[in-house]
Amino acid sequence: MDLKSNEPFWLLKNGLVASYPSLKNDEECDVLIIGGGITGSLIAHQMIKDGYQTILIDKREVCNGSTSATTSMLQYEIDVPLYKLIEMIGEKGAVESYKACSKSIDQIAKLTKEIKSRSGFKRKQSLYFASKKKDAIWLEKEYEARKKAGFDVAWLGTEEIEEKFSFQNTYGGILSKHGASIDAFKFAHELLRFNVNKGLKIFDKTEMKSVKYLRDHNLALTTDGFNIKAKKIIYCIGYESKMLIKENFVNLKSTYAIVSEIDKDKFKNIEHTLVWNTDDPYIYMRSTDDERLLIGGGDEDFYDPEKRDSVLDKKEKEIRRHLKRIQPDYHFYTDFIWAGTFGETKDGLPYIGTHDQFKNSYFVLGFGGNGITFSVTGMEMASAFMKNETHKLSEYFKFGR
Secondary structure, eight states, rough: OOOOSSOOOHHHHHOOOOOOOOOOEEHHHHHHHOOOOOHHHHHHHHHHHTTTEEEOSSSSSOOOOOOGGGGEEEEEEOOSOOHHHHHHHOOHHHHHHHHHHHHHHHHHHHHHHTTTTOOEEEEEEEEEEEEEEEHHHHHHHHHHHHHHHOEEEEEOOOHHHHHHOHHHHHHHEEEEEEEEEHHHHHHHHHHHHHHHHTEEEEEEEEEEEEEEOOSOOEEEEEEEEEEEEEEEEEOOOOOGGGGGGOOOOOOEEEEEEEOOOTTTTGGGGTTTEEESSSSSOEEEEETTTTEEEEEEEEEEHHHHHHHHHTTTTHHHHHHHHHHHHOOOOOOOOOOOOEEEEEETTTTOOEEEEEEETTEEEEEEEGOOOOOOOOHHHHHHHHHHHHHHHHOOOOHHHSOOO
């Protein structure tokens, strides 16, 4: 599956960070990770840390799938509002899911220090504003739910939002203290390099053709005819899991993003803030570490890469109209535009866990706007799986829920 258009900002900005060999002989390991994006790099880090002999394969160059197209906003807020998620799965599961995402941001901060990352991790606040007057009613309800759950939030009125951020035509919003941004493409590469030095084996341009699921191990066969014998397989294949798993557990969506020219002074009002609104689909934006403005949105059902990419110009105009509504006097000079594919689940939660059809295997599939933070939670959950332990979130993230 083609997960992105051919000019995502992060890929062009960073260039060819690293290259790894393809598999040219049979291998054996404790853990085989399939998928070399941000999720696979995080899980590989955990497996190496836990002392497992680990191999990671990817059919592309590593990090060249959806990781190169992510907007890299790190939020504890899930696409489904907390008060709605409480109605869907109960207060305990909903609050624990939100808190797991919050905790994940702190874990990423620690990881960037541990590996001496230069991926531009920055702590930021988050503004979630009502784009229509009617949305303010349920958004205030969401504010109360988050406040009750213990999150550091404040309600801003229309005038306060205009005073703090110069945004017009808003109807109040939630200001959250906990968020961050990062260059996930660069961070994933750094994690892989760090763990190669600790024994991780990486083979890119290496595609899994089939797997024999045996009693105490699995045998993965590549398209080039080589075998990898692994005690456990962890699938970190994101949206491509839809091609592997038969049931309809995720809806694929196309999303679009634009990045401005560099402007040192223009974006100071949101330099330390992630911004998104209540539109459906919502618009989201952040500044980058090289002083640009990144705006995403325009989501629609994914049909095929050609159709997705054919409307890039149309989507650019659509996104810019949204910006014009809240900042009428602001002119946005587009430098980059791209499209990506992501997955949307019924409850906004990931699928992390075992599947009946895949023996000795585990899936870490972070979906929606929290793919990265869900993947960090997946590190803890995958570690528990390897020790035959259960995790408190397994019930809420499992297949068949």
